[in-house]
Amino acid sequence: xxxxxxxxxNREKPVRNQHPWIFSGAIAEVRDNPAPxxxxxxxxxKGDFLARGYWNPKSQIQVRILxxxxxPIDEDWWRRMLKRAIALRRELYISPDEPPTNAYRLINAENxxxxxxxxxxxxxxxxxxxxxxxxxxxxxxIAQLLxxxxxxxxxxxxxxxxxxxxxxxxxxGLQQETGLLLGDVPPELIWVGDLAxxxxxxxxxxxxxxxxxxxxxxxxxxxxxxxxxxREFDVLNLFSYTGGFGLFAAAFGGRRIIxxxxxxxxxxxxxxxxxxxxxxxxxxxxxxxxxxxxxxFEYLRDAVAEGxxxxxxxxxxxxxAHSAGQVDKAARGYKDLNLNAFKLIKSGGYLMTFSCSGAxxxxxxxxxxxxxxxxxxxxxxxxxxxxxxxxHPIALTFPEGxxxxxxxxxxx
Numbered sequence: 001x002x003x004x005x006x007x008x009x010n011r012e013k014p015v016r017n018q019h020p021w022i023f024s025g026a027i028a029e030v031r032d033n034p035a036p037x038x039x040x041x042x043x044x045x046k047g048d049f050l051a052r053g054y055w056n057p058k059s060q061i062q063v064r065i066l067x068x069x070x071x072p073i074d075e076d077w078w079r080r081m082l083k084r085a086i087a088l089r090r091e092l093y094i095s096p097d098e099p100p101t102n103a104y105r106l107i108n109a110e111n112x113x114x115x116x117x118x119x120x121x122x123x124x125x126x127x128x129x130x131x132x133x134x135x136x137x138x139x140x141x142i143a144q145l146l147x148x149x150x151x152x153x154x155x156x157x158x159x160x161x162x163x164x165x166x167x168x169x170x171x172x173g174l175q176q177e178t179g180l181l182l183g184d185v186p187p188e189l190i191w192v193g194d195l196a197x198x199x200x201x202x203x204x205x206x207x208x209x210x211x212x213x214x215x216x217x218x219x220x221x222x223x224x225x226x227x228x229x230x231r232e233f234d235v236l237n238l239f240s241y242t243g244g245f246g247l248f249a250a251a252f253g254g255r256r257i258i259x260x261x262x263x264x265x266x267x268x269x270x271x272x273x274x275x276x277x278x279x280x281x282x283x284x285x286x287x288x289x290x291x292x293x294x295x296x297f298e299y300l301r302d303a304v305a306e307g308x309x310x311x312x313x314x315x316x317x318x319x320x321a322h323s324a325g326q327v328d329k330a331a332r333g334y335k336d337l338n339l340n341a342f343k344l345i346k347s348g349g350y351l352m353t354f355s356c357s358g359a360x361x362x363x364x365x366x367x368x369x370x371x372x373x374x375x376x377x378x379x380x381x382x383x384x385x386x387x388x389x390x391x392h393p394i395a396l397t398f399p400e401g402x403x404x405x406x407x408x409x410x411x412x
Contacts, residue, residue: 002041003034005055005063009045015065016050018397020110022063030057036173037134039066039073053115054134058173064115064132078142082149085112089121090153092390103192103202104391105214106146111393111401119146120210122202124158125186126150127210133172136164143181159183163210167322178205189269191276193217198251199276200244201269208241215388215404216316219352220248222384222408226312226350233311236260236303236344238296238337243270245314245352246289247277258290258310260299267291297333300340312350313341316406321357330357331368338372342380345411354386354406362405369407384408 007015011026022042034040034055042051042063052073053065066073085107093104107119109131116132126146130136143160150157160183165176191199192212198220204211223245232255237246240259247270249257259270271291292299296317315337320330334355341351355365362385373380386406394401 002039002052003030003032003055005030005034005040005042006045007042007050012044012050015042015068018065018068018395020053020065020113020115020395020398021061022053022065024060024062027062030055037137039134054132056133056172059132059171064110064134066113066115075141075145078138078145079149081112081114082107082142082145083152085114086149086153086155088393089391101193101217103200103212103214104217104389106391108392108401110398111395113395117142118210120214121155122186122190122192122204122211124156125190125204126157126160127163127204128160128181129166129210130162130164130177131166131168131172133174136169136172136174136177140181147182157183159186161186161204163204198247199273200247201242201273201276203269213241213244213316215356215392216244216354217391218389219354219386219406220245222352222386223248223252223254223312234309236308236310236313236341238300238313238315238341239317240270240291241266243267243273243291245316246270247273249312250274250289251277256288256290258292260292260294260296262293262295264293267293297336300337300344304340304343308344309346310344310349311346312352313345315341315351315353317354317356319357320355321359324359327357327359327364330360331364334360334365334368335372335375338369339375342373342376342378342411345378347412349411350383351380351409351411352386352406353409354404356404358400358403360405362402365405366407369409379412380409382407383410 006029008028036056038055040055044050049070051065051068053063089104102123105120107117109118116135118129120127130139147157160181162179162181165178186204189201192202193200202211232253234256235249235254237259240261243259246257246259261267274289320333321327388404
């Protein structure tokens with residue numbers, strides 16, 4: 001038997017509609033004194049079964065739902081859910097119509113109906129993020145199950161490394177943690193991506209997020225869609241990190257590529273990756289690439305003052321809004337970036353612009369970019385709405401899961 005959570009009569013609809021979160025204000029009663037992290041049964045005020053999830057009284061989201069069926073949350077349940085998530089990725093990435101890759105997201109938390117759990121694959125290693133108390137309590141058992149389930153899908157896993165060094169754990173009453181969970185320690189760098197040519201260096205022990213930006217994998221191929229077999233082009237890659245967009249730009253015809261980031265270490269990896277793709281001795285093949293350590297806002301203002309122009313500008317900043325209270329400040333930041341980016345684009349060129357702030361909706365982001373366009377005096381068309389790669393599915397009942405949104409714009 002599990003402890004019981006009773007939901008207020010006027011707050012049952014989201015649970016019945018399979019939203020995975022129950023906030024403290026929706027709870028009428030807590031019975032049987034569940035321990036933090038414990039599995040609880042969620043009932044309506046009439047006593048009807050609604051769901052089963054895990055409990056944390058320290059969090060504003062006090063129950064995160066695992067199932068809407070009256071079933072036990074045991075090892076068999078975990079194995080079944082992990083297999084379902086991994087099976088989706090195998091279908092997506094083992095296809096003759098897609099470029100082969102050795103890096104993708106295996107588990108996408110609430111969007112795979114496993115709230116609080118992120119798992120990314122980088123070649124022969126998995127990186128696990130335990131974002132919530134219950135997942136933190138179960139992470140060693142989950143790691144063992146991951147290895148077993150991956151083996152069933154012919155995925156050889158040498159080790160699982162934890163990267164739970166994220167601020168959100170503080171809301172769960174947890175400290176940040178990193179370290180080896182299972183198997184071998186990963187090397188300092190793992191080269192991942194398109195096995196045919198474009199490989200990106202990833203430091204899963206110290207890099208951003210779990211080591212890289214897997215959510216942008218499909219968007220990097222836009223350079224092929226836009227320019228392949230047509231003409232050379234100049235690229236400004238803002239917040240470049242280890243140069244993922246710049247590498248694909250070079251592979252598909254980029255003539256001059258400027259990567260701008262505040263991290264010297266990231267830029268050094270970007271340069272190393274470029275040398276890994278192109279032979280510096282081959283002047284016809286080697287692209288003109290620059291790696292500029294700078295504050296992007298300041299760099300943009302200087303570039304505008306200097307009259308620089310590019311065929312395409314990529315603007316992929318870090319999260320500006322971590323909560324609803326930071327939306328206004330974030331909106332000003334996004335507008336400033338896009339305003340100056342518009343001024344740097346040649347007529348007929350492109351802006352690829354993103355926001356990864358979950359608190360900024362897709363509609364709001366488009367309005368912010370529209371405001372920047374109006375102030376710039378330019379014209380633009382939406383060529384494509386952009387989002388995360390297919391390995392980052394979004395549960396239809398969890399719109400908050402669509403954190404990455406972007407626009408591909410043709411600018412005049």
